[in-house]
Amino acid sequence: VSAFVEECRREWKRLGVPELLAEEMATDLEADLAEAREDGVAAEEILGESDPRRFAASWASERGLVPDPPPGRERRRRWPWVVGAIVGVWVLLAGGGALFTGVGGGEGSAGTIRTLVVPPIPATRAVPRLVGMKAARASAIARASGFEVRRVYVRPHGARAGTVVTQRPRSGVRARRGTTMTLRIARRRR
């Protein structure tokens, strides 16, 4: 059992989970497992599985402590910088060309060093507020924000038919790209 927790610690470290938080999770888990053992409850009921790495990764990921699932991470991180570098070089060359040929734009543009910052595509997105909108519009906005959509139709309870009554995740928080947003939509009265 303690070997399991040790494996978790290693996995969290590998995934870049801040040490303090990893330690907090490990301590809580150890305390719970110790108590379960006293009660004669199998560790398996607490852990739900036998693979510490998978367990550790899913916990950390649900806590929002892992930027992205490991397989896609490298690729996603790297290419925006490559694009940034290419664009940056292009801008410098164009700027230099303008300087030498004197084809600068307005006054002061020639010889000015411009830097172009291309930010990496963020792994998380702000969740938009969709409550009150028509389902189609809400879904379109959610998808445009990088989320998947799941619609659940519920009793209207006074809400206008076809409008979003509640949403999950709530607006304002950040969620990983590709997260499924659940929209509860007031259905028509029968």
Next chain:
Amino acid sequence: MLRGVLDLCLLAVVDDEPAYGYEMTKRLRARGLATVGEGSIYPLLARLEREGLVATYRAASDGGPPRKYYRASPLGRRELAEGARAWREVRAGVDSVLSSTDAEVET
């Protein structure tokens, strides 16, 4: 089957009184719900926390080390009410579909 409903049950057991992780497992079991085979509750608790459905704080447990306690937030209580209603609808539907079958387990 239980996966989505387990979130709801976790919210329900910390609705009146806060609890730490293992305490929640115990409450579920005391109410007749074994979580064996349903995966661990920790990733679910993490998600509930991230979505603001539970609030957490650290406090000493009875005679044990300090634990992370969870309790349902106002948003969580609303989610619980709504989820419980949705579950009753599903349950009623499944019951009525299954009640028309005469298949029985042979003993």
